[in-house]
Amino acid sequence: xxxxxxxxxxxxxxxxxxxxxxxxxxxxxxxxxxxxxxxxxxxxxxxxxxxxxxxxxxxxxxxxxxxxxxxxxxxxxxxxxxxxxxxxxxxxxxxxxxxxxxxxxxxxxxxxxxxxxxxxxxxxxxxxxxxxxxxxxxxxxxxxxxxxxxxxxxxxxxxxxxxxxxxxxxxxxxxxxxxxxxxxxxxxxxxxxxxxxxxxxxxxxxxxxxxxxxxxxxxxxxxxxxxxxxxxxxxxxxxxxxxxxxxxxxxxxxxxxxxxxxxxxxxxxxxxxxxxxxxxxxxxxxxxxxxxxxxxxxxxxxxxxxxxxxxxxxxxxxxxxxxxxxxxxxxxxxxxxxxxxxxxxxxxxxxxxxxxxxxxxxxxxxxxxxxxxxxxxxxxxxxxxxxxxxxxxxxxxxxxxxxxxxxxxxxxxxxxxxxxxxxxxxxxxxxxx
Amino acid sequence: xxxxxxxxxxxxxxxxxxxxxxxxxxxxxxxxxxxxxxxxxxxxxxxxxxxxxxxxxxxxxxxxxxxxxxxxxxxxxxxxxxxxxxxxxxxxxxxxxxxxxxxxxxxxxxxxxxxxxxxxxxxxxxxxxxxxxxxxxxxxxxxxxxxxxxxxxxxxxxxxxxxxxxxxxxxxxxxxxxxxxxxxxxxxxxxxxxxxxxxxxxxxxxxxxxxxxxxxxxxxxxxxxxxxxxxxxxxxxxxxx
Numbered sequence: 001x002x003x004x005x006x007x008x009x010x011x012x013x014x015x016x017x018x019x020x021x022x023x024x025x026x027x028x029x030x031x032x033x034x035x036x037x038x039x040x041x042x043x044x045x046x047x048x049x050x051x052x053x054x055x056x057x058x059x060x061x062x063x064x065x066x067x068x069x070x071x072x073x074x075x076x077x078x079x080x081x082x083x084x085x086x087x088x089x090x091x092x093x094x095x096x097x098x099x100x101x102x103x104x105x106x107x108x109x110x111x112x113x114x115x116x117x118x119x120x121x122x123x124x125x126x127x128x129x130x131x132x133x134x135x136x137x138x139x140x141x142x143x144x145x146x147x148x149x150x151x152x153x154x155x156x157x158x159x160x161x162x163x164x165x166x167x168x169x170x171x172x173x174x175x176x177x178x179x180x181x182x183x184x185x186x187x188x189x190x191x192x193x194x195x196x197x198x199x200x201x202x203x204x205x206x207x208x209x210x211x212x213x214x215x216x217x218x219x220x221x222x223x224x225x226x227x228x229x230x231x232x233x234x235x236x237x238x239x240x241x242x243x244x245x246x247x248x249x250x251x252x253x254x255x256x257x258x259x260x261x262x263x264x265x266x267x268x269x270x271x272x273x274x275x276x277x278x279x280x281x282x283x284x285x286x287x288x289x290x291x292x293x294x295x296x297x298x299x300x301x302x303x304x305x306x307x308x309x310x311x312x313x314x315x316x317x318x319x320x321x322x323x324x325x326x327x328x329x330x331x332x333x334x335x336x337x338x339x340x341x342x343x344x345x346x347x348x349x350x351x352x353x354x355x356x357x358x359x360x361x362x363x364x365x366x367x368x369x370x371x372x373x374x375x376x377x378x379x380x381x382x383x384x385x386x387x388x389x390x391x392x393x394x395x396x397x398x399x400x401x402x403x404x405x406x407x408x409x410x411x412x413x414x415x416x417x418x419x420x421x422x423x424x425x426x427x428x429x430x431x432x433x
Numbered sequence: 434x435x436x437x438x439x440x441x442x443x444x445x446x447x448x449x450x451x452x453x454x455x456x457x458x459x460x461x462x463x464x465x466x467x468x469x470x471x472x473x474x475x476x477x478x479x480x481x482x483x484x485x486x487x488x489x490x491x492x493x494x495x496x497x498x499x500x501x502x503x504x505x506x507x508x509x510x511x512x513x514x515x516x517x518x519x520x521x522x523x524x525x526x527x528x529x530x531x532x533x534x535x536x537x538x539x540x541x542x543x544x545x546x547x548x549x550x551x552x553x554x555x556x557x558x559x560x561x562x563x564x565x566x567x568x569x570x571x572x573x574x575x576x577x578x579x580x581x582x583x584x585x586x587x588x589x590x591x592x593x594x595x596x597x598x599x600x601x602x603x604x605x606x607x608x609x610x611x612x613x614x615x616x617x618x619x620x621x622x623x624x625x626x627x628x629x630x631x632x633x634x635x636x637x638x639x640x641x642x643x644x645x646x647x648x649x650x651x652x653x654x655x656x657x658x659x660x661x662x663x664x665x666x667x668x669x670x671x672x673x674x
Contacts, residue, residue, distance in 0.1 A: 072486050098486070160489055179489040208497055210490045229490050262470060262501055266494045316466075320473055325491045 013416035015403055019083040019091065022407040025053055025414055026093060027421055028078025032062035034095055036106065036146075037423075051412075053423050057106060057146040062097040074099050080165050084187070087171070092151070094174060098161040101176055103152035103187065111139040157183050157193045164214040170221040177214035177226060180207075184238075196244045197226060197236065212327075213272050219279045223248075231268030231286060233293065251282070251293050253300045263315040263324065271327035276336040277408075283339055285330040288312060290341050290351065305351040305358065308343050310381045310392045323397050331406045331413075342401025345390065346417045347377060363401060363415045363422040374424065464509075471502045 010031025017026050025037040038056035065074040076097055084092040084103075091106040115137045120126050160178035167174045175184050175196070182197035201207050210229045217223035222238045234247035255264060267287035274283045282293040284301075288309060291301035307328075311318060318324040323344075330341040342348045343360075351358045360377045380389040403416040411426035477495050 075486065161486070207493060210493050212490060229494055262467075262498055265497055265501075269490070269494060316470065319470075322477075322491075325488070325494070 011419035013403060013419060013421060014077050015081050016405040016414045016416050017081045018405050018407050020085055020408060022409055026081045028081050028095060030077040032060055032076030032078060034059055034061045057148055059148045061095045061102060079162055082165050082167050084167055085171055094165055096162050096165050099158055101154040101165060102150050105149050105151045107147050109145040109147060110141060112142045113137045114140045152190050154185055154190050166214060166216040168216045168221050169219055177211050179210040182214055182226060212270050215273055215275055217279055218275050225273055225282060227270035227273040227284060229269040231270055249298050251298045263319060266324055272329040274330055274332060276332050277334060278336055283330050283332055285328050285341055287324060290330050290339055307341055307349055310379055326400055327402060329403050331404050333406045334409045340404055340406060342404050344397050344400050345395040346399040346401060348401045348404060348415055363417045467502055474499045
């Protein structure tokens with residue numbers, strides 16, 4: 001999506017999310033704005049614009065705030081957007097910055113009443129002497145107007161920075177997680193929330209681990225998972241206790257002693273966790289890998305995929321320039337057969353779990369003319385170098401793809417590359433398999 | 434260049450150099466790298482103070498790295514109290530060499546410091562790391578290390594920031610911790626403060642309710658822990674209540 005203004009930091013996309021049907025795609029940016037795209041219905045008249053996404057609505061979700069007690073600014077950057085399952089004609093979504101979650105209702109207006117008896121077209125009162133007969137006002141079509149209104153504001157629930165929100169399958173509650181705590185909210189109640197996880201130590205000096213991501217199970221409304229900066233996953237059951245500090249299951253892979261370095265802990269920190277659509281697996285992203293975990297096996301992941309292992313020998317430099325702290329997200333496709341995650345140099349990677357094949361693609365204007373086919377890219381690490389290979393030393397570490405999303409049913413992906421959004425469709429294989 | 438520098442130091446401390454030099458160089462280069470990593474981490478933690486809203490996850494990960502390095506250094510036995518005459522020795526030279534080490538050693542593929550090193554027999558170069566003060570360090574811009582244009586500038590920038598920090602210590606006797614920290618607000622070094630970027634010590638939030646606030650520290654401990662190294666003491670202050 002080309003930006004018509006000069007690109008500024010406020011335009012940097014900070015989250016991308018399809019709704020449950022894939023008809024709508026929401027993005028949030030650093031400036032606190034939400035942009036919603038809608039997929040155009042396929043029509044025979046214009047076969048070339050089949051299923052393309054156009055801007056549907058834009059609104060300012062969060063504004064910068066100032067915390068006077070701490071003398072700190074609260075960023076308006078949208079950290080996460082989650083759609084609610086659609087229950088009527090309106091669409092609803094939750095958007096959050098570091099501190100406050102908001103529920104937005106998106107409605108369409110495409111008709112308006114005409115033919116009032118007492119008012120004229122502009123709304124001015126008619127001269128009653130000119131009214132000779134009564135008419136029933138009728139609804140006439142008008143240009144589509146999309147209206148967005150804030151329905152709930154869930155504030156003051158978090159001392160630390162919110163990193164995740166997740167809507168429960170019961171469609172009544174949702175959770176929000178910050179660095180040290182997870183709260184459970186009812187969608188209709190804004191003045192109170194229940195704390196369900198608290199890992200804040202009595203003495204902050206004993207703090208060695210934080211919560212990095214969290215998600216509800218897609219089917220079991222009592223189960224949720226949260227990941228930590230030490231690379232562990234904890235599956236919790238809300239039926240067990242009010243405060244879920246004791247996990248039901250702890251998923252942790254033992255450290256590989258041959259690969260141990262001062263950076264081992266940092267690169268093991270989980271930046272994202274996602275349940276599979278089936279609910280049987282979890283997908284995690286740490287700095288160098290994506291891992292698939294079976295809910296029935298806590299000892300180790302069942303699959304590990306290397307995203308950019310060539311960075312393993314560069315960890316010191318990546319620590320120095322802070323890149324080692326970048327938080328990449330990961331995504332499942334609709335059938336849970338392919339997983340996707342972003343990397344540097346505007347590259348993103350896909351791994352087919354069945355064929356064990358993987359591909360590296362690039363999101364850039366040059367390589368993305370409309371309807372062009374993406375060419376697989378390769379990073380060479382010395383040795384034989386092919387013509388279009390990129391060497392590790394030429395990678396641009398400022399071009400990082402942190403946020404990606406996959407359509408729930410079709411092979412359509414949304415990639416956020418800094419302040420540009422790319423939407424790729426697999427027309428050949430549009431059905432999921 | 435730095436090889437010669439190392440040799441000079443080694444000659445000053447050891448008698449029979451020839452056979453042990455090769456092994457010593459590998460081991461001491463690891464110590465230098467580790468030292469440099471520690472320096473870098475402390476600078477990063479310092480910068481955490483100055484950011485508007487420090488990232489807690491990042492701060493915790495860096496603090497854990499500092500602890501790991503410190504533990505290993507303690508096991509190695511490379512901790513030594515800094516005597517006044519040693520403190521005056523040019524730390525800048527050593528900074529240059531470790532900075533080069535970081536780049537040359539780690540940019541080569543496969544050249545990583547062996548993590549399991551450290552048997553207690555290693556006599557590394559003088560670990561006269563001066564504690565980091567609250568001096569303003571310019572924020573190191575995210576360097577495009579891999580871009581062909583620009584790395585030099587960034588290297589200089591990073592070197593300068595460490596430079597500035599250590600410069601302020603040359604004029605003081607780093608043996609006296611109280612002098613160093615006397616003008617700094619005591620809650621500043623409460624780890625709670627470090628991790629959440631607050632100087633005041635107050636922790637508001639309706640959900641906290643009656644939760645106790647982290648007590649403000651009365652001041653750096655007057656009894657310098659002379660049995661631990663300088664750096665150890667700095668980290669102790671950082672995490673001390």
